[in-house]
Amino acid sequence: MKIKRMAIMLTASAVIFGGVLAFVQFKQMMIKQYFATLPKPVIAVTTQVAKMEKWQDSIAAVGTLAAVNGVDISASTSGLIVDIGFQSGQAVKKNQPLLRLDSDVERADLRSAQADADLARISAERQRKLVKSDAVSQSAVDKSDAELKVKEAKVAGLRAQIDKKQVHAPFDGVLGVRKVDLGQFIQAGAAIVNLQDLSVMLADFSVSQRDLELASVGRPIRMTTDAWPDRVFEGVIAAVEPQVDAKTGMILAQARFPNAEGVLRPGMFARIQILRPAVAEVVTVPVEAVSYNLHGDAVFVVKDGADGPEAARLVVDLGERRDGRVVVKKGLQAGAAVVTTGQLKLENGSKVQVSAADPLKQEAAKAE
Template sequence: MNIKRMAIMLTASAVVFGGVLGFVQFRQHMIAQYFASMPKPVIPVTTEQAKSEKWQDSVSAIGTLAAVNGVDISASTSGLVTEIGFQSGQAVKKGQVLLRLDADVERANLRSAQADADLARISADRQRKLVRTDAVSQSAVDKAEAELKVKEANAAGLRAQIDKKQVHAPFDGVLGVRKVDLGQFIQAGTAIVNLQDLSVMLADFSVSQRDLALTSVGRAIRMTTDAWPDRVFEGVIAAVEPQVDAKTGMVLAQARFLNTDGALRPGMFARIEILRPDMAEVVTVPMEAVSYNLHGDAVFIVKDGADGPEAARQVVQLGERKAGRVVVLKGLEAGAQVVTTGQLKLENGSKVQVSANDPLKQAAKAE
């Protein structure tokens, strides 16, 4: 009896599971058939024609700007600040007095030393006259002249100390923010103010040793900065380090740029371009048309299909980038219609509708 009941239960279970399995397979078949019969969506895109143009290759580098002359002004001696002859941010000339320290003690000592020197000069003159009449010996004259030189040297030393109590601008330039106050006692070497000569800027940058042939003194280069993104500064290479860094294979170089309007400032980061002398005919596309991938960069092109325009994924090999465009070395010919927006929704064979205007660009223009 138990065997019969168990057989009935197993048979019922098999029928139930078989029905469920059959239903699942039937549902999957119907879903697949539904999606297979669905019409492909039409994706709106914008396109641009791949261009054939003359392209001048360049070597790119990142540099740091520095003034042709720049220094923190400081006094070479200690003392009390009695006069400040400048304002923060002021333009100064070479030799202009910036600061004076208290020199009353040195001036008093100078007067005493000058009096001793005058007395020694009178004594030396007297001895020279007496030696002509053999009233004194030549050794007395030599001693008097030596004493005169010692006294004059003492006076000159005190005058030099007084001169050091005045701080002068070493070159023409623009001052920074004042760092000392009137009446403050400062030690030798204390920074007073920063001075920068902004008439000429230097850009230090490094290039690979394989581009050393292009990095020659006198070669014209271009530079752009974040502060002035739409402005290109023209300059020349002024110096190249004679030694290649053995660890990195890089060579340090320095370029000079005129800065008549003071737009460039020390410490700025700059993008350097060294132009190659030859120009080549290349195919370029907008940078936004490229889909970057670890397995290979690609673009979508629009071609005629059986049911209208459709997209095709094209693997490309890219070259240099410049001014919003990128060189396509392999995989694309000039004249191809390259998708510039909407490619994230595309795959091979996707139907597309080419729009005349990019909605994002139109919105940005309207704004």
């Protein structure tokens, strides 16, 4: 009796378990069938045509900017500051007075030395008159002339000391932040303020000895900076070191860039491009059209599908970037419609709708 009851329970359990398993499999099959028949969403994208352009290859380098003239202004003598004639950030002209140190003691010494020199001059003139009548000897005249020169030299020395008590701008430029205060005693050589001539900027950079032919004086050069990423500055190579660094095989060069607007500043890092003379025709696309990946860079192009426009992913080999565009060496033909926005939502075969406006900007406008 117990064996029969146990057999019935096992049979019932097997039926129930089998039913549950069959239901789960049926549910999964229906879910797969639902998603398989679910229509693919249409993704709004914008496109640009891959263009065939004339492209001038270049050599890339990294440099540092410096002003054509730049210095920390300091006094050549120590003293107490009695007058400050400038403000921080002020534009100044060459020889403009900036600062004056106390010179009362030197001026008093100058008056005393000037009186001694005047007396020596009178004595020398008297001796020259007396020598004509043989009242004094020629040696006395020579001695008085020598004493006069000594007195005049002392006067000139004191005047030079007084001149050094006043600091002038050595060239036209823009002042930095003032580092001293009125009434402060400063030592000789202490920094007063920084002065930079921003009219022309110098860019120091290094190139490989393999590119020495291109890094010649007078060759046009281009530059971009982090502060102005969308702006290209034009200049020329002004100087090239005559010696190659034996340890690195690099050559130091210097370029000059006009800076009439003053937008470039000393100390900025710069990306340098030396243009090669040869010009080639290449396929280019906007930089934002490229999806960068460890498995390879790719772009999405729009092509005609069975149910309308759809996206196709193409792996590409990229080249140089410039002015917001990048060269595609391999994997893309000119004339293809390349997706520039919305590619993050795309996969191979996704349905797309090409929009004239940027969908990201439209969404931002709606949020506002």
